[in-house]
Amino acid sequence: MISLLGRAVVLLGLAACATGAVTGLIAALRQSPEALRLTRALAYVFAGSMVLATGLMEAALLTHDFSVSYVAEVGSLSTPTWVTVVSLWSSLNGSILLWGLVLGLFVGAFTYVTTDKNPLQTPWALSMALLVGVFFTFLVAGVANPFAPSPEPIPADGPGPNPLLQNHVLMVIHPPFLYLGYVGMTIPFAMGCAALLAGRLDAAWVRGLRSWMLVPWGFLTVGIILGGWWSYEVLGWGGWWAWDPVENASFLPWLTATAFLHSAMVMERKEQLRGWTLSLVLATFLLTLLGTFMTRSGIFNSVHSFTESPIGPVFLAFLAVALIGSLALLAFRIDALGPVEDAVGGGITRDTAFSFNNLLFTNFTFVVLVGTVYPLLNEAITGKQISVGEPWFDRYTAPLGLLLVFLMGVGPALPWGRSASAGQLKKIGGAGLISLVVAGLCVAVGLRKVWPVATISMAAFALLLTLDAMWAPAAARAQAKGEALGAAAWAVARSARRRYGGYIVHIGVLIIAVAHASATAWQTKETLTLRQGESGQFAGMEVRYEGSAWQEQPHRRSLVANFALLGPEGLIGTVSPRLNHYKKMGTPIGTPEVRTGLTEDLYFSLVNVDPAVGLASVEVHRKPLVVWLWIGGLVMLAGTVISAWPAGRARAAAGPA
Amino acid sequence: MTPEPSPSAPTAAPPVPSTRPAATLQRRLFLVGSLLVAGLALSVVAFGDLGEDLVYFWDPSQMAAAGEDAVGATIRLGGVVKAGTVQWQPDANSLKFIVTDGKVEVPVEATGAPPQMFREGIGVVVEGTLTKSGVFTSDRLMVKHSNEYKAPEGEMSAEERKTLYTTVEEL
Numbered sequence: 001m002i003s004l005l006g007r008a009v010v011l012l013g014l015a016a017c018a019t020g021a022v023t024g025l026i027a028a029l030r031q032s033p034e035a036l037r038l039t040r041a042l043a044y045v046f047a048g049s050m051v052l053a054t055g056l057m058e059a060a061l062l063t064h065d066f067s068v069s070y071v072a073e074v075g076s077l078s079t080p081t082w083v084t085v086v087s088l089w090s091s092l093n094g095s096i097l098l099w100g101l102v103l104g105l106f107v108g109a110f111t112y113v114t115t116d117k118n119p120l121q122t123p124w125a126l127s128m129a130l131l132v133g134v135f136f137t138f139l140v141a142g143v144a145n146p147f148a149p150s151p152e153p154i155p156a157d158g159p160g161p162n163p164l165l166q167n168h169v170l171m172v173i174h175p176p177f178l179y180l181g182y183v184g185m186t187i188p189f190a191m192g193c194a195a196l197l198a199g200r201l202d203a204a205w206v207r208g209l210r211s212w213m214l215v216p217w218g219f220l221t222v223g224i225i226l227g228g229w230w231s232y233e234v235l236g237w238g239g240w241w242a243w244d245p246v247e248n249a250s251f252l253p254w255l256t257a258t259a260f261l262h263s264a265m266v267m268e269r270k271e272q273l274r275g276w277t278l279s280l281v282l283a284t285f286l287l288t289l290l291g292t293f294m295t296r297s298g299i300f301n302s303v304h305s306f307t308e309s310p311i312g313p314v315f316l317a318f319l320a321v322a323l324i325g326s327l328a329l330l331a332f333r334i335d336a337l338g339p340v341e342d343a344v345g346g347g348i349t350r351d352t353a354f355s356f357n358n359l360l361f362t363n364f365t366f367v368v369l370v371g372t373v374y375p376l377l378n379e380a381i382t383g384k385q386i387s388v389g390e391p392w393f394d395r396y397t398a399p400l401g402l403l404l405v406f407l408m409g410v411g412p413a414l415p416w417g418r419s420a421s422a423g424q425l426k427k428i429g430g431a432g433l434i435s436l437v438v439a440g441l442c443v444a445v446g447l448r449k450v451w452p453v454a455t456i457s458m459a460a461f462a463l464l465l466t467l468d469a470m471w472a473p474a475a476a477r478a479q480a481k482g483e484a485l486g487a488a489a490w491a492v493a494r495s496a497r498r499r500y501g502g503y504i505v506h507i508g509v510l511i512i513a514v515a516h517a518s519a520t521a522w523q524t525k526e527t528l529t530l531r532q533g534e535s536g537q538f539a540g541m542e543v544r545y546e547g548s549a550w551q552e553q554p555h556r557r558s559l560v561a562n563f564a565l566l567g568p569e570g571l572i573g574t575v576s577p578r579l580n581h582y583k584k585m586g587t588p589i590g591t592p593e594v595r596t597g598l599t600e601d602l603y604f605s606l607v608n609v610d611p612a613v614g615l616a617s618v619e620v621h622r623k624p625l626v627v628w629l630w631i632g633g634l635v636m637l638a639g640t641v642i643s644a645w646p647a648g649r650a651r652a653a654a655g656p657a
Numbered sequence: 658m659t660p661e662p663s664p665s666a667p668t669a670a671p672p673v674p675s676t677r678p679a680a681t682l683q684r685r686l687f688l689v690g691s692l693l694v695a696g697l698a699l700s701v702v703a704f705g706d707l708g709e710d711l712v713y714f715w716d717p718s719q720m721a722a723a724g725e726d727a728v729g730a731t732i733r734l735g736g737v738v739k740a741g742t743v744q745w746q747p748d749a750n751s752l753k754f755i756v757t758d759g760k761v762e763v764p765v766e767a768t769g770a771p772p773q774m775f776r777e778g779i780g781v782v783v784e785g786t787l788t789k790s791g792v793f794t795s796d797r798l799m800v801k802h803s804n805e806y807k808a809p810e811g812e813m814s815a816e817e818r819k820t821l822y823t824t825v826e827e828l
Binding site: 384385386387388389390391392395527529579587588590606607608609615617619 | 709710711712713714731733747748750768769770771772773774775800
């Protein structure tokens, strides 16, 4: 029943989407308000049908309707309810449906907020967004149909989702955030194409474009950080980032989107870098497609790549069409936007800093792209399986990252459009001197590794200048208007909310940079194999194995090993890492136990336990500052929200859609 | 979703109107030329030393065929743990076993403890390097992820080898 109903709803969505793409085209070409109204209505139908289809699938999952093939694939009577709910994105076909849902929500929201203020671009943008929708609904309706009926006989129970995915609560939020980021990039793409097709890129459209990029960018940022956190808390290898192809796939569009958020500021201010900025918008969308292709087609072996599926070639074809279409649009329509403006830069200006920022981000993207795609191309040509090791990525991205941190400090300290004054240069020099002192202090307390010390020193430099950029306008206002400093700071921050949000994001990035460099450089690790009652030494404390016990749950049994941690003053605490045996899965999966602290984490990951002999092996890691990775992520999120929060109602009415 | 009007930075100068005509041919040529040079330089940097950090996915026969070239390279060696060859000394944190594909046998020395599922006859992927003496030293051990794994009799087919890599229990 749900099979049939779901299929019908998806087909309705597909029909609405396809018709809407065409009526949008007519609305754009003929400037017809009726066609535009119809397009809007069809966009809402599309959004509604995606919501309904997802609701039906959730209903099927929750009622364990194994006549639906997707439920038979990932459902199980013994899994807890929250796992059943999130099973929607635990396998390929369901995740494509989630993709459709998110796209529907974005298209619906975009349709809702675009008024008739930009009659030239809006119909094009709706048409393009719906065109992307056609592709994804086509997948849901066809190759990746989650509503397909199960083959007879209908099973009485299913295997449940991949144990790795039901092992931690973070799995509930990580994929949706990533999807909101990934899929949300469709809207800026549609808006960018619309500007090119309409031959008009005015300031209002640019501001809208930037806002529509900032929202998915924020989601993507959080999604990437949550992914690292999940990897750290669940996978038991003690790390959060390994330049895994799937991680890279989410990072690539983030890089180009970040470059866009910066170059858009130049474009908004001076109508420069139009072609460049639009290229970044289109590239971001193409990279999300590439990323989806890489993760969903099973060409990489990873926890994220589900099974081999026929979706690969279809995706590759869509990627090729989107790429060729984007290139053609840029090549033929860029001149329609207006005359070529003067080149950016010259002198020590903020404009120059922005140009370098974009160069560095583009290089960064290039390096990650090469390292990610090279093994694929190599295998396609030579048939040999290889991968590019982490040291290669680190070698090229570390200096680029350091330079970006440098610019993060210098950029806000420089004026737009004219060379920096002696006073401004002096300020930068002063921050530079302090950062050298910081580096000296690091060396003095015994920190001797070059890269992390350079990172800490450079982060101090950028932090000083960022705080100054936030502080100086407030101080100036307080003096000029005779206000109290607090009131002045509040007023300045409110009037320049977008900029202050950006600075807060920068501070979050600096926190993450320092935490990542320190935790990677100064971690220690040891494997302890202990008999029951026996102790091993690690990081100045004693780790004593107390024994193991079985813990039964409906969907799994866990072998829990208990360790006591003893310091010079007695018991510090106990840890119980475990190995989970899922009923439908042969291989046990570990859950590490992490003792998180503000200065360092202690990480216990069980390697093996033999209850019969009373022997257990545990890997113990000590990693400084790890928690600051997640705190930095929260700071970035806060800054993004401050920056992207819609303006007050009065201004919204006056402003562009 | 409506953005606030762009606030002007207190330090900003009024935008300078730029009215220069479209780029001349010379400027365009210069631009294209510098882009080409930059792209070339970037490619050299990027690909120049890629080989040093590659990780090779090999089975014992392929590694043997590589001969001297295999020594020192980072390799993910995939095969089956030969029955009767596992020696684990918990006190010394030393694990020794032989990985075979039915044709070539490679002695492996790993530090650390064997993962819970590790046993004789199971498919494994070990990451590490081959030393001059012909011993493979590994710091990372991955066990094949499957419900019903049977040790292949005799030689592994190319298809089996491929699925071995795609089913190891790790990221």
